[in-house]
Amino acid sequence: MGKAKRGIPSKIEDFNSWYPFIVEAAELVDKRYPIKGMDVWRPYGWKAMKLIDSLTHHEMERTEHEEVNFPLLIPENLLEKENALVSRLKRAREEGVDPDDLRDEEEEGGFKKEVYWVKHAGENELEIPMFLRPTSETAMYTMFPLWIRSHKDLPLKVYQMVNTFRYETKQTRSFIRVREIHFFEAHTAHADEECATRQIEQDLEIVDNLMHQLCLPVIKAKRPIWDTFPGAFYTIGIDALMPNGRTLQVASCHHYKDQWAKAFNLTYENLDAKQEYCHQTTYGMSERLMGAIVGMHGDDNGLIFPPAIAPYQVVICPMIRKNSEVDVLGKANEVAMILKESGLRVKVDSRDIHAGQKYFDWEIKGVPLRLDIGPRDIENNTAFAVRRTGGKEPLSLDAISKECKKVLDEISDELRNRANSHTENIVTKLTDLNEVEDGKIYEIAFDGTDAHAETIERTTGLSFLGDSTEPYSEETPCFMSGKLTKRRVILAKTY
Amino acid sequence: MGKAKRGIPSKIEDFNSWYPFIVEAAELVDKRYPIKGMDVWRPYGWKAMKLIDSLTHHEMERTEHEEVNFPLLIPENLLEKENALVSRLKRAREEGVDPDDLRDEEEEGGFKKEVYWVKHAGENELEIPMFLRPTSETAMYTMFPLWIRSHKDLPLKVYQMVNTFRYETKQTRSFIRVREIHFFEAHTAHADEECATRQIEQDLEIVDNLMHQLCLPVIKAKRPIWDTFPGAFYTIGIDALMPNGRTLQVASCHHYKDQWAKAFNLTYENLDAKQEYCHQTTYGMSERLMGAIVGMHGDDNGLIFPPAIAPYQVVICPMIRKNSEVDVLGKANEVAMILKESGLRVKVDSRDIHAGQKYFDWEIKGVPLRLDIGPRDIENNTAFAVRRTGGKEPLSLDAISKECKKVLDEISDELRNRANSHTENIVTKLTDLNEVEDGKIYEIAFDGTDAHAETIERTTGLSFLGDSTEPYSEETPCFMSGKLTKRRVILAKTY
Numbered sequence: 001m002g003k004a005k006r007g008i009p010s011k012i013e014d015f016n017s018w019y020p021f022i023v024e025a026a027e028l029v030d031k032r033y034p035i036k037g038m039d040v041w042r043p044y045g046w047k048a049m050k051l052i053d054s055l056t057h058h059e060m061e062r063t064e065h066e067e068v069n070f071p072l073l074i075p076e077n078l079l080e081k082e083n084a085l086v087s088r089l090k091r092a093r094e095e096g097v098d099p100d101d102l103r104d105e106e107e108e109g110g111f112k113k114e115v116y117w118v119k120h121a122g123e124n125e126l127e128i129p130m131f132l133r134p135t136s137e138t139a140m141y142t143m144f145p146l147w148i149r150s151h152k153d154l155p156l157k158v159y160q161m162v163n164t165f166r167y168e169t170k171q172t173r174s175f176i177r178v179r180e181i182h183f184f185e186a187h188t189a190h191a192d193e194e195c196a197t198r199q200i201e202q203d204l205e206i207v208d209n210l211m212h213q214l215c216l217p218v219i220k221a222k223r224p225i226w227d228t229f230p231g232a233f234y235t236i237g238i239d240a241l242m243p244n245g246r247t248l249q250v251a252s253c254h255h256y257k258d259q260w261a262k263a264f265n266l267t268y269e270n271l272d273a274k275q276e277y278c279h280q281t282t283y284g285m286s287e288r289l290m291g292a293i294v295g296m297h298g299d300d301n302g303l304i305f306p307p308a309i310a311p312y313q314v315v316i317c318p319m320i321r322k323n324s325e326v327d328v329l330g331k332a333n334e335v336a337m338i339l340k341e342s343g344l345r346v347k348v349d350s351r352d353i354h355a356g357q358k359y360f361d362w363e364i365k366g367v368p369l370r371l372d373i374g375p376r377d378i379e380n381n382t383a384f385a386v387r388r389t390g391g392k393e394p395l396s397l398d399a400i401s402k403e404c405k406k407v408l409d410e411i412s413d414e415l416r417n418r419a420n421s422h423t424e425n426i427v428t429k430l431t432d433l434n435e436v437e438d439g440k441i442y443e444i445a446f447d448g449t450d451a452h453a454e455t456i457e458r459t460t461g462l463s464f465l466g467d468s469t470e471p472y473s474e475e476t477p478c479f480m481s482g483k484l485t486k487r488r489v490i491l492a493k494t495y
Numbered sequence: 496m497g498k499a500k501r502g503i504p505s506k507i508e509d510f511n512s513w514y515p516f517i518v519e520a521a522e523l524v525d526k527r528y529p530i531k532g533m534d535v536w537r538p539y540g541w542k543a544m545k546l547i548d549s550l551t552h553h554e555m556e557r558t559e560h561e562e563v564n565f566p567l568l569i570p571e572n573l574l575e576k577e578n579a580l581v582s583r584l585k586r587a588r589e590e591g592v593d594p595d596d597l598r599d600e601e602e603e604g605g606f607k608k609e610v611y612w613v614k615h616a617g618e619n620e621l622e623i624p625m626f627l628r629p630t631s632e633t634a635m636y637t638m639f640p641l642w643i644r645s646h647k648d649l650p651l652k653v654y655q656m657v658n659t660f661r662y663e664t665k666q667t668r669s670f671i672r673v674r675e676i677h678f679f680e681a682h683t684a685h686a687d688e689e690c691a692t693r694q695i696e697q698d699l700e701i702v703d704n705l706m707h708q709l710c711l712p713v714i715k716a717k718r719p720i721w722d723t724f725p726g727a728f729y730t731i732g733i734d735a736l737m738p739n740g741r742t743l744q745v746a747s748c749h750h751y752k753d754q755w756a757k758a759f760n761l762t763y764e765n766l767d768a769k770q771e772y773c774h775q776t777t778y779g780m781s782e783r784l785m786g787a788i789v790g791m792h793g794d795d796n797g798l799i800f801p802p803a804i805a806p807y808q809v810v811i812c813p814m815i816r817k818n819s820e821v822d823v824l825g826k827a828n829e830v831a832m833i834l835k836e837s838g839l840r841v842k843v844d845s846r847d848i849h850a851g852q853k854y855f856d857w858e859i860k861g862v863p864l865r866l867d868i869g870p871r872d873i874e875n876n877t878a879f880a881v882r883r884t885g886g887k888e889p890l891s892l893d894a895i896s897k898e899c900k901k902v903l904d905e906i907s908d909e910l911r912n913r914a915n916s917h918t919e920n921i922v923t924k925l926t927d928l929n930e931v932e933d934g935k936i937y938e939i940a941f942d943g944t945d946a947h948a949e950t951i952e953r954t955t956g957l958s959f960l961g962d963s964t965e966p967y968s969e970e971t972p973c974f975m976s977g978k979l980t981k982r983r984v985i986l987a988k989t990y
Contacts, residue, residue, distance in 0.1 A: 030638060030641070030642075032638070032641055033565075033566055033634070033637070033638065034570055034573065034637065035566060035568060035570060035625065038566035038568060039566070040563065040564070040565050040566065040638055041563055041564035041565075042563060043561035043562060043563055043653070046562055046563055046564050047562070050562075066538035067538060067541055067542070067545075068535065068536055068537060068538055068541055069535070069536035069541050069677075070528075070535050070536075071528055071530060071533035071534070071535065071675050072567075072658060072660075072675060073530055073533060073611075073675070075529055075530060078529065112617070112618075113617045113618060114617060115616070115617070116568075116613050116615075116616045117613065117614075117615040117616065118611050118612065118613055118627070119612075119614065119615060120611075120612040120614060121610070121611045121612065121662040122607070122608045122609060122610070122662045122664070123607075123608060130530065132613070139528070142528070142529065143525060143527065143528065143535055146525070146527055147525075158538070162658075163567055163657075163658070165567075167616040167617045169617070180566050180567060180568070182564075
């Protein structure tokens with residue numbers, strides 16, 4: 001029905017058609033740019049993305065990270081240190097030895113297969129090829145040794161928001177799998193492993209704050225060793241849930257211990273005047289957050305933006321009646337001014353078109369709260385509020401800012417409740433390897449071997465997201481070995 | 496003397512050493528990144544740049560431009576339209592005919608010589624090579640025809656702040672001549688030439704507002720035809736003055752008429768249901784603004800930041816005396832809080848080092864106002880204010896925010912006065928082609944031919960910046976032909 005009336009595919013029945021339709025219909029991006037996987041951010045989408053960024057900036061400031069901006073291009077020869085490190089860690093794992101006991105060996109491949117190369121400039125071939133950053137470890141850790149001399153320079157906590165690039169060969173999807181990525185990355189260096197571990201804890205706290213504002217429940221899981229970021233001691237992945245039951249990694253934190261520091265010779269002079277290796281972490285997020293918001297909150301009428309990042313939190317539709325002498329537009333503008341002064345983002349839609357068309361447009365664009373103001377409302381000193389999440393009520397114009405903020409808070413709560421109950425519905429205990437339902441996410445108690453894990457992944461077609469950061473409170477028998485454990489492992493189909 | 500004491504080269508005597516020294520000593524950028532012309536923005540420099548950007552955002556919002564974000568990479572084949580247009584305009588000029596009477600012809604060269612190429616991704620050679628945008632006309636005008644259908648879609652006014660790239664083969668200089676450029680570009684489409692002309696007028700008004708805040712006097716000149724942007728009907732260059740008398744183009748506006756619209760088939764349906772070509776403009780600025788600020792305002796003690804974009808407008812140095820029981824640090828923090836709440840950007844320097852070292856650090860970083868607070872000051876209920884531009888005075892703590900804002904305004908005025916008098920000193924009338932002084936900028940009344948202009952440029956070694964947007968108020972004889980004219984042409988050595 002929805003589809004017939006409005007041309008929007010059904011979200012539940014056909015998420016794979018709904019998603020690409022909605023990101024363009026809501027004018028978040030335009031996919032018609034002639035390179036696949038490189039979309040144009042339109043004003044409405046970019047505004048929302050920048051509002052997400054400003055939440056992140058705020059958290060970075062609160063936690064005393066400083067913003068930097070590194071060059072996009074990285075000379076190929078810098079990659080050699082990284083490749084050697086990754087290859088050594090891989091061999092150490094395979095051979096079951098301490099990586100410090102192995103020597104570096106050149107390995108072809110790795111990142112090289114996933115990057116865009118600049119080998120020519122003007123009419124010249126470059127002496128040293130360069131690549132477009134997929135992420136900035138290599139670029140940054142080349143500079144860190146110049147900035148860190150003594151324990152007084154620690155911790156070093158920097159971040160940047162930049163464009164990064166990946167040569168995706170799989171099917172691209174707006175925000176979810178793109179070739180130019182709007183990216184956030186924080187990089188820190190610390191005196192020792194414990195300090196770095198505390199940084200990871202702070203990162204996860206920042207994630208919680210952000211996800212609260214975005215009304216997104218997430219799964220935080222320590223990735224299994226085979227899915228740990230190259231060069232990392234461990235990786236914690238933060239996965240949002242999409243309505244089709246797939247998970248979408250929207251952020252990740254990596255504890256590097258001193259592994260990268262050794263590769264890049266990043267040391268500091270400690271209190272005893274001795275040189276020590278730094279311990280490092282990174283924390284990354286991307287425009288995938290936007291993909292998760294679209295996917296989790298939208299419905300068959302379009303987007304629903306969480307109020308914290310809605311480009312317009314309130315849209316006012318003046319209901320101008322012919323033959324009425326009431327200055328409806330004047331009143332609408334007056335109300336808009338009051339709301340703006342109280343810090344809300346507001347739009348007056350004064351277009352000379354049918355009210356129904358306006359409702360349709362702002363519903364598809366996910367504005368959380370609409371206020372209709374007509375002569376009757378003005379007479380009653382009210383505005384008629386329509387929540388994008390459902391529900392209508394008159395609001396008194398005497399305290400309109402306070403009323404709107406209250407309603408917006410309730411809309412945020414409603415979005416959180418919906419998302420949480422959706423999550424509770426699709427996360428379930430795995431009881432039988434051969435009875436895996438499509439669209440479900442599974443949890444198991446697990447303390448088995450890598451071989452056990454491989455059996456599970458192969459049989460179910462699910463991937464190990466890893467150990468939930470919220471383990472079981474009581475010892476539970478491992479799904480495979482029967483050994484008692486508190487480890488709660490999450491399995492899902494992933495994007 | 497200054498040099499011996501502080502190690503800073505003299506700005507007046509050796510600007511070419513002073514400039515690169517100061518941008519690194521003040522921690523604006525780090526030039527040690529292993530690609531020449533691609534600097535790392537350090538936190539202090541990036542903060543200042545983002546404050547410049549936020550002034551621009553504010554002007555863009557005021558004038559109803561919307562922010563977009565286009566892909567960095569542009570497929571080579573899109574460049575063909577642009578090359579054909581540029582080549583046709585060039586031939587029309589050479590042959591003295593209407594460009595509409597000429598057909599497109601492929602021309603090799605142009606932008607192709609100045610861009611970085613991506614011809615490989617992973618292990619593949621790309622079918623269609625792509626280049627890193629030097630600017631976004633081609634990318635945007637590929638999309639505009641999809642967004643503009645009727646007169647109702649006009650004007651279209653968009654802008655973006657992005658990284659752009661130029662393969663510079665000349666010597667690079669931080670902010671001034673770099674290979675990755677932090678860039679601002681506004682692009683507009685209008686119904687007719689007059690509307691586009693009005694946009695250029697608005698752009699110049701925006702330039703005036705920004706330059707007022709940055710305390711930078713500029714020369715606005717309509718470039719001569721041989722220095723007009725490729726594809727433009729005319730170009731207005733905005734040049735800042737550097738202390739060595741060279742000019743630095745920090746912004747430019749281009750009126751495209753319908754020339755690009757014809758190349759990209761950008762039309763709209765007018766009120767009579769007929770298809771018409773759009774008329775377009777662009778307005779660009781870059782991190783060169785930072786270079787101009789450094790160059791114009793700094794002195795032998797370091798940077799001087801205009802208060803509007805100073806990362807810290809006020810630095811507070813608590814003067815802790817041993818054996819004093821007064822809580823100096825507590826008072827300093829209290830004052831900082833009051834100032835912050837009034838909207839000022841403030842830093843308390845509580846490092847346990849010599850006051851002289853603190854003064855040195857904040858002077859080199861160009862903080863406009865320093866407040867020293869010691870036990871005696873607290874007793875007197877004052878803070879001792881030291882202006883970076885010179886002058887000291889006690890300020891009452893009772894109205895400290897108001898007092899600081901007043902002093903900061905006076906510092907801005909002082910910077911404007913200094914910059915204006917510097918400009919008046921170096922801009923002078925040219926009286927003899929063979930008597931051109933180094934470090935001077937010249938103006939002439941000019942209504943001569945291109946051949947005349949060439950003679951002037953060759954003899955003097957100066958470049959035509961073009962016709963000042965402020966012509967003479969009275970008819971004046973042309974420097975070359977003696978013909979009466981109001982055209983005031985500016986000549987300078989340029990960066």
